Amino acid sequence: MADSTFWWLLAGACIVLELLTGTFYLLMLALGFVAAALAAYLGLALTGQVATAAIAGGGAVAIWYAVRSARGRRAGATANPDMNLDIGEVLSVDSWNADGTASVHYRGARWTVVQRAAQPPVAGIYRVVGVVGNRLMVDKA
Template identity: 90%
Template structure:
């Protein structure tokens, strides 16, 4: 209940922060918030069961709130379709001829690329817009 309890909770909070810096797991920061709340509860003289409950409620609540916020935002596009990460997204290219298997080979950015249509459409020569990159294949839609 004295300074020893507060020190214990502060050390746990610090350990969570260090682990978060090493692993990059943001949820450890939320647990550290729970440990900080428990340290404050210990400083205010709350008994050990109350400190543990405070840590659980504050840390678990912070994790639940963060999870809900991230879920409500929805998932961002993967890197293969995210124009902020992949500068090919949105660029146009010309397909002269489609192969029978639904692919085409084009010269794009100084190299040969395999092109695949994202949607099942008839393979028609023309201008296409890059909508994704999967490995060494460009996913395209008709421009």
């Protein structure tokens, strides 16, 4: 079997494993194997092919890891404005109950409101920072 065929088979195996597991890093390793297959076509020795696979695949993984780390972690579904359109909206709380909750009319329905941080319950304008079930978590605006 030719060296390039071996590298193409490894790249295909990584792609299949990626489809089964859903990890994007296996695609980066597959890129390294494709680079090694191209190096084999160019006539590099086996050592050069392995080095090409390691540099290309490892470099792609390192770059992808750096990009993901730079973006930071996304907020969970309860506090992600991409998933809950209520987050960031402003509402008015007229009075608070003794248990630390309030009932407000928001978007045509009655909602239960709780404060995210332990602050004194004062009537006023609040900003929605999270949605947990049917409760809106708010901070003072």
